[in-house]
Amino acid sequence: MPMHAIVTIKEECNKQISCEVDIRYTTDVNHCLYDYGFLNVWYTCKKILDFSCDFESVLCNWSPEHDENRFKWKRGNRIDYLYTPSVDHTSASTTGKYVYIYAAGSKLDDIANLESGEIVAVEQQCLSFWYFTTNSRDSVFVYQNEKELVDLSDKEEEKWHHIQIYLEKNSYDSFKLVFKVVRGNGWKKHYGAISIDDILIENQNCNSLILNCDFESNSCDWNIDEFNKYVWKRQNGQPPFYHTGQTTDHSTASDSGNYMYLSSTVDTIAYLEFQNVNLHVSGNFCLTFWYHMYHDEDYEMERLNVTFDNELVWTDYANQDNKWKRAMIDLQNRMNMSIKFIGILGSNWWNDIDIAIDDISLAEGTCTGLFYHEDNCVQLDEKTPEETKCPKGYLNITNSRLSFDPEKRECTKIYDQTKNHLLKECENRDNSQKCVFDFSTEKSSHPGCYQLYEFQIMHTCEG
Template sequence: MSPIVKVLLVLQLYVTFTCVANEVDFLSGTKKLPGSCDFQGGICGYESENTSSVEWILNEEGRYISLDHSFGDGPQKSVLVSPDLQPMEWTCLRVIYQISTSVPDYDPSKLNVYIRPEGESFDFLLWSGSDPSDSWLIASIDLKNTSQSYKIVLEGLLGEDTGASIAIFEISLTLGYCLACDFEENSICGYMNFWNPNVNWFVGGGAVRNSPSTLTMDHTLKNETGHYMYVDSIYAKRIQEVAQLMSPITTTPMSGCFSFHYQIQKASEIEFMLYTRDKYGHYEEIWKAEEYTPSKWNLAEVNIRAPYPIAVIFEVAFYSAVAGYVALDDISFSPHLCANETDIFFDTSEASCDFEDDICSFKQDIRDGPGWTRVTVKRNVYRPGDHTTGQGYFLLTSTKSSRFQSGYIRHLYGPTLPEDLKYCLRFFYAMYGYSKVTSTLAVYLYEENLIVREKIWSSPSTSKGIWTEAEVSFQKPMSTKIVFVSLCKSFWDCGLIGLDDITVTLGDCRNKQGLWLSHPGECTFEVDGCGYTQQKRDRSSWHRTRGSTPTSFTGPQGDHTTGVGYYMYIEASNMHMGQKARLFSQLLRGVYGLQCVTFFYHMYGSGTGILNVYLKVEGENKEQLLWRRVGDQSISWLRDQVEYKCNRNHKIIFEAIRGLSLKSDIAIDDISLQKGSCKELEITRYSSRILEDLNEIEY
C-alpha cells in the first residue's frame, strides 16, 4: 500500500471519528489564532520558500498537504512559511502530521518546526519529529510570550527512501499552555492513553453513552454534552490494574501551578496519582488523591518544576473490578505558585559558581588550614588560565602550603540542596604534577549533620593537565551538601588541582543533549560542523578533531567545551607560510542593531601566524575586518567577543594564516552568533584587570 493511500485511509478514519463530536466543537470556547490552518479552503497564506527543492502539495479535496518523491528521487527539502504573526501571550502550537515510510530505519524523513522572530538572523528550532506512523500524530509546542512579530516555519526533509512521504493535516495556534485541556477538542490536546489490555482512559460525555461510568455532566460545561476523560474498573482482570494518561512533553522551561478537576467513585479501592516523567523514564510522584468528596468534582493543585522536558502522567490503580471510575476534566497551568501551597522553587544558581567575582556560596573548613585559593593566571605559554575565559579566576589547591607535611586533605562545601530532587552536577577540573591522580579529587554528598557522607565521583587515572568536564547525577531523600575533597596521601604524590565553572541543574545529566534545543547560532563542533563551510577541503583546510594536534609545542591538548570533545584547527605542517584557511558561517539574515560574535581561540606556538574574523555582506566583494590576533597568545583557550552591525544578509568568516614555522597551529571552538550587544568585550576585560591583584599568580 502506498504512503499516500495510507494517509487517505487514516484521514477517513480521523474524519469519521471527529464527525461524531463536531456538534460540540463550538462549545469548547477555544479560539484559533491567525496562523492556524485546516487546509479546507487552501493553505491559509502559507508560502513555499525559495530554498525548497520541491513544494508541499495540497490534497485535491483540500484536507491536508503532503510531500513525497513524485517530482524526483534522492533527498528532498521543502520549506513552508506562515504569514506574519503578531506578538502574543503564551501560545500553544499544535501540528497534526504523519510520516510514512516503505523501508523502516532507512535514511528517515523528518519534519521540523521553527519560529522566525522578526529582527533575528536565525530560525529557532522548536520541535523535530522523524518517527514513521500509520496514523496521525500530534506535536504540541509551547510558544513563550513574545513582544515581536514572528513566523512559523515548517521544514519537510525526505530521505533516500523513495516510498516515504510527509503529510500535515492541521496547524493550530491557541492561547494558553499545551498542558491545559478541557477535552472539548477532537484531538484531546495531544494527551495520550498508554494502552492496557484491560483498563484504559476514554473520552466521556457528548454523544458517547457506552459505559455505566458516564457522568451526568462534565466540569467545563456543567451538562451532558461536555467532554471529559475517564477510566473504569469494570474491565479490570487482576489486582492493581493500572491505566495511564500522558500529557504532551513540555518543549520550553516552565514552573508554576498545575491544576485539574477529578472525580473518584470509591476511595477504598482506587489509587489516583500524578507523576512527572523525563525522556529517560525517570518518574517522580508529585501528587496523590487523599482527601476528596467521592462522586463529586474535586479541585487538585500542585506545583510543577519543568526546567527540562517532562510529561505529566495521570495514573489510576484499581484493586477491584467493582472499584468504580476516575474522571478527569479541565486541566490548566499557571506560571504562579498554587494558592494552597507555599513551596518555594530552589534556585540552582545558588549552588553554581564560575569564581569570577568571589567563591559564591561555597565555604571551606578552617580546620584544613590553607586550602582552596581563588587565583588568576597572567597570560603565559606555560600554564593555562581558568576555563571560563582563559584569563579569569578559578580555585586552586596545591602542596605549596603543605611542604613539610606528609600529605593533606582539603574540603570545599557547597550550599544545602533540598531533598527529593534529581540534580545534575557539572564542573571542570585540571591536575598538574600528580604522579598518581586516581581519587586525588573526589566529590561527596554530606547530610546536613556533615557526618554521614557518600562518594559520588572521583578523578580517573587518565586525568591530564587540561580543563576536563565531569558530571554526575544524584537524588537523596534528605537535604545534602556537595563537598569537593582534594586528597594528597604523601608529598611526592601531590601536585596542583584546579576547579572551575561548577554548575548544578535540576534533572538527569543525560538531559544535556536533549535539554532544550540550543541557540542556532551556537556551535561546539561536538556533533558536526554546524553548517560552517569551506571553499575547498584539503590538507591545508580547517580540520575538525579532538585531543591534541600532531605537532609538539603548538595547538591545544583538548577542546574547550569538555576537554575531550571536538574543535576546529589548522595543521601548520600541511601548509606553507602565509597560506590561508577560511571557515564560513551559514548565511545570516540582516537585522537592525548590534550583533555579537563570541568564540574561543587557541594560538600557541613560537611560529604562530594570524587569526582574523571578517564580515562578508551578500553581493559585495569587499570584506570587513572585525577582529585580529597575531602571534603566540597563550597556552590557554581564550575567549573573545566582537560586536558589529549589518542589516543585509551576510556571513562571518574565520580566517587562519599559517606562520613562520611548524609551531603555528591555530584552533577555534564554542562559537556563538547572537543578536544584541556583547555583555563584555574580552580585550577590554583583560586590559582593565589590576595586575597587582594579590591572588594573581604565575606557576
C-alpha cells in the first residue's frame, strides 16, 4: 500500500475506537487503488492469408472463370518453348508450377478471370505476386471487387517481375481479387502466354519487411570475410562449371539476376555476416532466405550453417535438388544481433563445389504467418471494452488465453465460465467484426470475484 495512504488512515483514525476511511482517491492516478482488477489477454492473428499460393501442388482455392473452354487459366509449367516461362518463380526450376493463360485459338474480346474467394478487409493489407508475359496483344488487369487496381497490359519482358499493390479497405467488409484477361486484336501485336506465381496476401503494409535483400544492386551491407581467399561473391548467370550450381538467380529467375555465391576446390570456411542490426521490433520475427546446393554427383562435403548470436539455428548439407530451396527460421529479437551464413566446402581437387544464397529477408511475426498479441493489465473498471487487433476471421481462438489479476481461489469456477463465454462470443461473431471482451455482465453478477483488493488493517490501541 502506498505510504501516503497509510498516513491518511493514521490521521483519520487517530485515537478512535473504530473508524472507516475511503482511501481510493487519496493517491495519484498511477498509484490509485481501483475498484476492480485487471485482465490479461493473449491471442494470435493471421498475417498471411489463405489465398496466398505458390501453385506447386494446388490452386489454393483460386477459381478460373472463363467464357469458353478454349481461353482459361491453367496450372502447369512450360508448354511452349517460345511463349511460357522456362522455370517457375518459386524454385526457378523446370519442374516448378505457376498459373498461366495461353491465348491460341481464342476469339476477340474473350474474357478469362482468375478469382479468389471472399477476403475479410482490414485497415492494412498488401497483395504481391510475380508476373511473366510474352503477350503484348491481350489486356491484363487486377481488380478488387469492381475496382481496377492495376493495368498490366504492354509489360512484355521475358523475366519474372514483382508487383505489389496496397489494398484499401474502402467501405466493404470483404472483397474478391480478380486477375482479368481480355483477348485483344492480334493483327500487329504479339500473342503469347501470361503467367503468375507466388501470390502473397498479407495483413500488413507493403514494404514492411525489416530487412530485404535480393543482391540485385549491391550486397546490402552484408559483411564478407575479406581475409579469406575463398569468399562469398555477388554474381549472376551460371557458374563456370556446367554440371554444378544454378543457372539463374532466385529473384527474377533470369541469367541477369544477382545472388551470393561461394565456390572452392579446397577445404574452406567462408562467412557472410549481418552484425548489430538495429531492429525496432520486439518478440518474434522470421528469417527467410533461398539457397542452392547442387552437383551432378552425390557429395557430402558442402554444408551451409546459419547462426544467430553465434548459436547454430539452422543447417543443411550435401547435394540438394537442382533448384532454389526456401529456408525459414523463427527467431526472437536480442539486444546485439549477429546473423551469419557460414559456407563450408570440402576438398574436391578435380572440380568445384559451390553454394548460393539469395533473397534474404526479416519480417515481424512467426514463420507460420501469425502475429502474437498480448495486452496485460487492462483495467476491468474501464467502461470501454477490450477489442482485438484483428477481425474474428483472422483470430486464432484455439490459441487464445484470458486471465485475471488477482484470481481468487474461491472464484475459479466463475473465471472458467467467464472465459468460455467470452471466447464463444468471439466465435459467433461475423468474420468481418473484431472480437470484443466486455466484462460488464460478469462484473455486476459476481463483483466479489473481480474486486482488486481486500484489506485487513491491524492497529494498536493506547492504554
